Amino acid sequence: MLSDVIDLLADPVDGSRLTPGEDRWQTVVSDTGHTYEVARQGYVTLCGGAGLRYSGDDASMIDARETFLSGGHFAPFVEAVTHHVEEALDEAHVAEEAHPAIVEIGAGTGYYLSHALDTIQNSRGVGIDVSTAAAKRLANAHPRIGAVVADAWSTLPLREGSVDxxxxxxxxxxxxxxxxxxxxxxxxxxxxPEVGHLVELREPLGILDVEEGKVDRMIKQASGHLKVVGEPETVEFEMNLDQASISAQIGMSPSARHIHPQVLQERIAQLPSTMTVTARAVVTRLGQAH
Ligand SMILES: C[S@@+](CC[C@H](N)C(=O)[O-])C[C@H]1O[C@@H](n2cnc3c(N)ncnc32)[C@H](O)[C@@H]1O
Incomplete structure (x- = not known):
């Protein structure tokens, strides 16, 4: 809930502290007098005067993501991410009693953040997504998640030096x-994601491959602000997917926007009833560069 993380949140306009309004969490108010409404579903939109430039994933993509992830097909990914978050907290000597503050950017349905919060005692999380469809899910994904609609490319509505x-x-x-x-x-x-992720589906469905060197580019772009900690870990495994799961996987990805739904369904119907599909991605940890 927002009350678990209010001390981490900041006014998107000027970075000042946010506290609950006098109306029992129907609004949050900044020290400088800006008021932000808390939606009925429990999330708050924290964006500056210019508003949001992106809409993020729509409701059908979020539904498809929920369907696919609830099948457990990405379990090794969620385990790996949580494991690395635990290691990061251990290395920083963050005590459980300190209520570790975890933020997920582009948190979608909250699948990954909820898993981390379930595993790490006393932790609390801020789920940020620019999509209101995602924020509605996020607000109910876990009792210790505060859901915030915000744009990852703008000033984040979080206090300086507040996040573990x-x-x-x-x-x-x-x-x-x-x-x-x-x-x-x-x-x-x-x-x-790494080259080889979902490779068996790319040609038959006509979806784009992951670009080569994605991780190296990400590390290069972060330099000056963040530097790599330890060795990046490749996580690769096989999934047995039926046509409904393949349809959900494609429906939650940007491919869903590039191919007409009818064409996509026709291509999926041509696939075997179940397929072995590779999942492949890299976990990288980054710490302060200075
Ligand atoms: C590929 S999905 C991943 C969702 C989640 N991390 C997961 O793996 O289940 C990308 C998410 O980032 C969100 N997103 C896209 N652009 C964003 C932005 N500029 N700021 C915040 N979130 C954004 C989308 O709405 C979507 O929920």
Missing amino acids: AIMVVFAPRNAAEFARILKPAGQVVVLT
């Missing part, structure tokens, strides 16, 4: 802002 760990799973990375909101020993755990 940031998770980014197949979502946008803003290294300068991550460095600003992280504590000095805080770390970012990033899961990035």
Whole structure:
């Protein structure tokens, strides 16, 4: 709930502290007098005067993501991300009693953040997504998640030096802002798809491949703000997917926007009834560069 993380949140306009309004969490108010409404579903939109430039995943993509992830097909990814967040907190000597603060950027349905919060005692999380469809899910994904609609490419509505760990799973990375909101020993755990991810589906469905060198580019873009900690870990496994799961996997990805739904369904119907499909991604940890 927002009450678990209010001390981490900041006014998107000027970075000042936010506290609950006098109306029992129907609004939050900044020290400088800006008021932000808390939606009926429990999330708050924290964006500056210019508003949001992106809409993020729509409701049908979020539904498809929920369907696919609830099948457990990405379990090794969620286990790996949580494991790296635990290691990051251990390395920073964050005590459970300190209520570790974890932020997920582009948190979607909250699948990854909820798993981390379930595993790490006393932790609390801020789930940030630019999509209101995602925020509605996030607000109910876990009792210790505070759900916030915000744009990862703008100033993040989080207090400077307040966060123990940031998770980014197949979502946008803003290294300068991550460095600003992280504590000095805080770390970012990033899961990035690698060449070979879903390779068996690419040709039959006509979907784009992952670009070569994605992880190296991400590390290069972060330099000056964040630097790699330890060795990146490749996580690769096989999934047995039926046509409904394949349809959900494609429906939750940007491919869904590039191919007409009818054409996509016709291509999926041509596939065997179940297929072995490779999942492949890299976990990278980044800490403060300075
Ligand atoms: C590929 S999905 C990953 C979702 C989640 N991390 C997962 O793996 O289940 C990318 C997510 O990032 C969100 N997103 C895209 N652009 C964003 C932005 N500029 N700021 C915040 N979130 C954004 C989308 O709405 C979507 O929920």
